Amino acid sequence: MTFSTGITGIQNxxxxxxxxxxxxxxxxxxxxxxxxxxxxxxxxxxYVGKTTRMSRFERLSxxxxxxxxxxxxxxxxxxxxxxxxxxxxxxxxxxxTNEQVxxxxxxxxxxxxxxxxxxxxxxxxxxxxxxxFSSSVSYINCTGGLxxxxxxxxxxxxxxxxxxILLGNDARSMLTDLEATRRIGTAGVRDAxxxxxxxxxxxxxxxxxxxxxxxAYPTQEGIRPEEYCSISRFRFFVSSKAAKTPGISLxxxxxxxxxxxxxxxxxxxxxxxxxxxxxxxxxxVVSAVAQNSQLxxxxxxxxxxxxxxxxxxxxxxxxxxx
Amino acid sequence: xxxxxxxxxxxxxxxxxxxQIIPLPSGxxxxxxxxxxxxxTTQGTGRVVRGEWYGGGLFxxxxxxxxxxxxxxxxxxxxxxSTSTASNGFTYVRTYPNPEAALxxxxxxxxxxxVATVTNTYSEGDTVVIYNAVGMQQISGMTFTISSVSxxxxxxxxxxxxxxxxxxxxxSVRRVATAARVKPQFYYVTSVTHAAQAVVxxxxxxxxxxxxxxxxxxxxxxxxxxxxxYYQGQSKPVIITAVGTYTITVNLNTSGYTAFAMPASSGxxxxxxxxxxxxxxxxxxxxxxxxxxxxxxxxxxxxxxxxFIPYMYVYSGDQSPGGSxxxxxxxxxxxxxxxxxxxxx
Numbered sequence: 001m002t003f004s005t006g007i008t009g010i011q012n013x014x015x016x017x018x019x020x021x022x023x024x025x026x027x028x029x030x031x032x033x034x035x036x037x038x039x040x041x042x043x044x045x046x047y048v049g050k051t052t053r054m055s056r057f058e059r060l061s062x063x064x065x066x067x068x069x070x071x072x073x074x075x076x077x078x079x080x081x082x083x084x085x086x087x088x089x090x091x092x093x094x095x096x097t098n099e100q101v102x103x104x105x106x107x108x109x110x111x112x113x114x115x116x117x118x119x120x121x122x123x124x125x126x127x128x129x130x131x132x133f134s135s136s137v138s139y140i141n142c143t144g145g146l147x148x149x150x151x152x153x154x155x156x157x158x159x160x161x162x163x164x165i166l167l168g169n170d171a172r173s174m175l176t177d178l179e180a181t182r183r184i185g186t187a188g189v190r191d192a193x194x195x196x197x198x199x200x201x202x203x204x205x206x207x208x209x210x211x212x213x214x215x216a217y218p219t220q221e222g223i224r225p226e227e228y229c230s231i232s233r234f235r236f237f238v239s240s241k242a243a244k245t246p247g248i249s250l251x252x253x254x255x256x257x258x259x260x261x262x263x264x265x266x267x268x269x270x271x272x273x274x275x276x277x278x279x280x281x282x283x284x285v286v287s288a289v290a291q292n293s294q295l296x297x298x299x300x301x302x303x304x305x306x307x308x309x310x311x312x313x314x315x316x317x318x319x320x321x322x
Numbered sequence: 323x324x325x326x327x328x329x330x331x332x333x334x335x336x337x338x339x340x341x342q343i344i345p346l347p348s349g350x351x352x353x354x355x356x357x358x359x360x361x362x363t364t365q366g367t368g369r370v371v372r373g374e375w376y377g378g379g380l381f382x383x384x385x386x387x388x389x390x391x392x393x394x395x396x397x398x399x400x401x402x403x404s405t406s407t408a409s410n411g412f413t414y415v416r417t418y419p420n421p422e423a424a425l426x427x428x429x430x431x432x433x434x435x436x437v438a439t440v441t442n443t444y445s446e447g448d449t450v451v452i453y454n455a456v457g458m459q460q461i462s463g464m465t466f467t468i469s470s471v472s473x474x475x476x477x478x479x480x481x482x483x484x485x486x487x488x489x490x491x492x493x494s495v496r497r498v499a500t501a502a503r504v505k506p507q508f509y510y511v512t513s514v515t516h517a518a519q520a521v522v523x524x525x526x527x528x529x530x531x532x533x534x535x536x537x538x539x540x541x542x543x544x545x546x547x548x549x550x551x552y553y554q555g556q557s558k559p560v561i562i563t564a565v566g567t568y569t570i571t572v573n574l575n576t577s578g579y580t581a582f583a584m585p586a587s588s589g590x591x592x593x594x595x596x597x598x599x600x601x602x603x604x605x606x607x608x609x610x611x612x613x614x615x616x617x618x619x620x621x622x623x624x625x626x627x628x629x630f631i632p633y634m635y636v637y638s639g640d641q642s643p644g645g646s647x648x649x650x651x652x653x654x655x656x657x658x659x660x661x662x663x664x665x666x667x
Contacts, residue, residue, distance in 0.1 A: 051624050056603075058558045082535055082559055084603040085624035131418075131503035135628065138508050138539035138598040141463070143591065150462060150591035161594075165539075168552030247421050248451045248496060250462045250591055303504070304625040308537040308559070308602040309551045315463075 025112060030119055032226040032239035035129035038174055038194045039266040040306065050088040052269045052302055057081050084306050086269055091128075092298035093120050099283055099291050110295070114278060117297035121276050125301060127241060129268060132303045133196070133259040133313075134243035142316040145204075150250035153319040154201065154258070156209040159232045162260045162312050166193060169309035171262035175235055178218050189217055195234040195260040195313075198242035204319050205229050205236055234260055253317045261311035271300035325352075330654040332358070338446045339638035339646045341410075343500075345630035350655040351377035353386075353412060353634050359649040360391070365640075368393045373403075373643030375412040375634070386411040386643065403642070410443070410637030418503055418631060421451060421496035427475070430458055430490035436483040438468075439475040440495055445638065446471050449500045449526065458483065458490035459590035464510050465498065467527040467568075480525040480568040481512050487586060501628040506530065506601035511538070514546055514582035518575045519563055522599065527567050531619040535559035535602040536572070541594035546582035549574070559602040570599075601625075 044052045058080040065074055095113050102109060140162070144155030152158075171193070178189040189212060197205065205211060205228060212230040217223060226237045243257040281294040305311060328348050346353075353375040360369040372389035375381060385404045388411065392399055403411030427440030430452070444450065446469060453462045461481065468476035483489075510525040530536070537559055538549035551557055564571035576582075585593045604623045608615045634655065638644035645651050 051620070059556065061556050063555070080558055080605065082603045082605055087624040087626040089627060131627075132625065135502035135504035135507045136601055136625065138537070138600040140539065140541060141595045143594050148591055150459065150593075150595065152591060165550075165552070168550075169557070245421065247424065248453050248463055248498075250454055250459065252424065252454060252494060255463070302625070305601070308600050309557065312539065 025108060028116065028119065031123065031126075031241045032199075032237070033122055033126040034196050034226050034237040034239045034242065035126045035133065036268055037224070037226075037237065038261065039129065039268050039303075040264055042267050042269040044088060044269050044271045044300075044302065046272060050302075052086050052088065054084045054086070054267060054304065054306055055081050056084070056307070084267075084304050086267070086302035086304035088269065088271055088300050088302045090271075090274070090298060090300045091124055092296060093117060093124075094294050094296040097293050097295065099293070102293065110280075113295050117278055117295060118276070121278075121297045121299055123241075125268075125299065126239075128301060129266075129303055130196075130241065130243055132266065132305065133311075134257050136305050137259060137308070137311050137313060139257055139313045139315045142314050145316070145319065147317060147319045147321075148251070149253055149317045151255060151315040151317055153204045154208060154314060154316045156232065158314050158316070159195075159208065159234060159260075162314060163193070163233045165312045166260070166262055166310065171265070171307075171310035173233065174261075174263050189230050189235070190233065192230060192233050192235045193260055193262045195231075195236045195258055196242055197228070197236050197238050197258050198244050198256045199238045199240045200244070200254075200318055201256055201258075201316065202228060202238060204316070205231070205238075207319070249317045251317075251321070253321045256316050256318070257313065258316060259311060259313040261313075263310065265305065265307050265311035267304050267306045269302035269304070271302075274298070274300035325656050325658060328655050328657045330652070332650055332652045335638060335645050335647055335649045335651070337647055339644065339649070340447050341445050341638050342636040342644050342651075343629075344634045344636060344653055344655070346632050346634055346655050347630075348657055349377075349416075349632050350375075350414065350634065350657050352656040353414070353653070355636060355643040355651050355653045357643075357645045357649055358652055360645065364391070364394055364396060366394055367640060370409070370641050370643060370645075371398075373411065373636075375414065377414070381412070383413045384411050384637065388641070388643070390641070407641075409641035410639055412637070412643060413635040414632065415635055416632045418629065419499045421498045424494045424496050427493045427495055428491070430455060430461075430478070430483070430493055432458075432483045432486040432489040434482040434484045436478040436481045437470075437475060438478060438490075438493070438495070440493075441473060442471075442476070442495075443473070444468060444471050444476060444497055447500070447527070448497055450495050450497050452478075452493055452495050455490040455493035455587075457488040457587055458486060458493070459587040460486075460584045460593070460595070461490075461525075462493075462590065464525055464596060466525045478525070480523060480527070482523065485583070499629060503628050505626055505628040506534070506623065507628065508598050508600040511540070511544075511582075511597040511599055512584065514549065514576060516576050516579065516581065518577060519571050520574050520576040522570050522572060524568055524570070524599070528565075528570070529622050530562055530565055530570055530601070531622045532562055532565060533606050533619075534562045534604045534623055536562060536570075536599050537602045538597070538599050540582075540597045543585040543589065543593045543595070544582055544597040545580045546576065548576070548579040549582075559605070561605055 145152030
């Protein structure tokens with residue numbers, strides 16, 4: 001063992017921490033937020049309970065109705081109303097910050113933490129809507145793919161099958177058409193339903209017969225970055241966090257769930273004044289020596305499938321096991 | 323740094339003890355159970371009377387500390403649940419559980435109910451997904467509630483397989499979360515009767531209620547496609563008129579419909595699967611004379627989270643923190659007042 005003599009040189013003197021902060025923070029990863037896209041937005045008032053009811057009158061019967069001249073009326077019909085209820089839930093996240101952090105770190109800390117909380121807020125909301133789609137909707141297994149699994153990889157026949165179901169149930173498309181232009185290699189994209197898929201399916205989507213990749217759309221104006229392609233009457237949006245369940249296909253592979261829907265199929269209900277609450281609790285409120293401050297974010301949300309006939313979807317595996 | 327009691331309570335095990343889920347609203351750094359029933363007894367095989375779980379990664383899943391009375395005395399031994407002879411302990415669940423590791427089973431009988439043979443540590447009422455069922459591929463990928471569970475197998479009460487051509491001669495099974503992420507959820511349909519009010523059997527014990535509206539999704543491979551909304555004259559949702567543990571009775575006269583039948587195993591993987599039913603609201607009626615509203619359950623019908631996360635999964639058993647039949651268990655959860663030892667809830 002050797003001891004320092006107190007004489008320091010370049011060989012034994014501990015250097016100062018060799019760091020300096022670059023002028024900008026690096027990007028925080030954020031997944032594509034696709035699951036609130038295309039759902040109806042409703043608002044819940046305060047002081048009237050935490051369950052929101054959305055109601056729909058079912059259409060009247062078109063059977064009969066002809067008058068025979070006898071003066072006797074056709075039988076009256078009692079209208080049927082369907083109520084869709086959703087329970088409001090509040091979610092919150094906080095970050096505790098020691099005063100040393102605020103004191104010694106660069107001034108961006110609190111700003112960045114606030115931005116992180118804002119990002120959490122929208123990401124959490126997106127995942128809650130994803131969970132609604134994956135739990136409360138009926139899906140059909142893809143069978144038109146050639147990977148030999150059940151469900152198979154996605155195919156045009158599978159997509160067309162869902163289109164048949166939605167059209168048969170009088171669902172309305174959501175996205176307006178993109179008119180053809182004279183750009184070389186482009187074609188029009190007709191009005192469409194929405195489909196939400198995991199990014200792991202992108203390679204398979206490219207191979208579906210008749211796929212129109214986003215780059216071949218007649219215009220890129222107003223097209224969301226999350227959009228990937230158009231197949232049949234569906235425009236596909238992708239996210240790395242879209243629903244999947246590992247290990248339960250016939251061959252033990254991951255099953256990906258693809259919600260496909262039209263207008264008014266699902267709803268997100270916001271509590272008025274609770275869409276996004278971000279706050280700061282100063283250190284002297286928390287501790288006698290005023291050490292820890294707290295940043296928080298919270299929001300209230302309720303969610304519902306508002307018309308089960310206007311939403312359906314596919315379960316798929318990937319062509320190459322994933 | 324104050325430590326706070328975030329929740330406490332008791333639960334009583336039913337005649338067949340089941341694993342318990344204790345929601346932990348703000349997470350937990352310390353969790354403790356006390357078996358109030360077994361504290362007062364002296365058993366020949368000994369009993370776990372107290373279980374402890376520390377956060378911060380000190381314990382693996384399904385572990386913790388067990389305070390165990392030694393055989394036929396009240397002397398206490400303390401060790402980990404994972405110590406030989408191991409028993410189930412605590413699992414702190416922070417995210418919605420993925421399917422557990424697969425088990426390989428040997429047979430599923432073509433009987434009513436179907437009985438699966440597989441060495442397992444599952445519990446009564448657990449939810450499983452069965453897949454790659456050789457000879458019974460029409461159920462591969464379907465979710466079931468299991469009952470009559472033993473270490474050698476379990477029954478699938480929601481599946482009448484007596485009309486199946488062959489039993490399954492091999493299969494894989496994974497345990498999954500008991501509750502869906504969102505309730506009310508969709509369910510798999512395994513049979514539908516021909517009747518003035520059809521009786522529908524589901525593969526899982528369900529929580530649908532009378533008055534609830536539902537919609538069917540029945541591929542052609544299952545026969546009774548008339549259940550699909552687009553075959554119905556007025557496109558009205560189907561209404562549940564009665565419920566059983568695995569069955570629902572609906573206001574549809576299916577007498578003239580094509581028979582419902584699970585497709586043949588040989589059709590996989592190209593046969594379209596599955597027949598399902600999904601929640602579509604409710605149609606309650608109000609009698610202004612009696613002031614009685616029927617057909618509505620305010621707890622079960624609204625869309626809401628199916629599982630509060632995080633939660634503590636407390637395993638049942640003589641040597642486990644959840645106790646055995648009829649035991650009364652007290653529990654408490656504590657947490658650091660600011661932040662958490664776990665870093666993230």
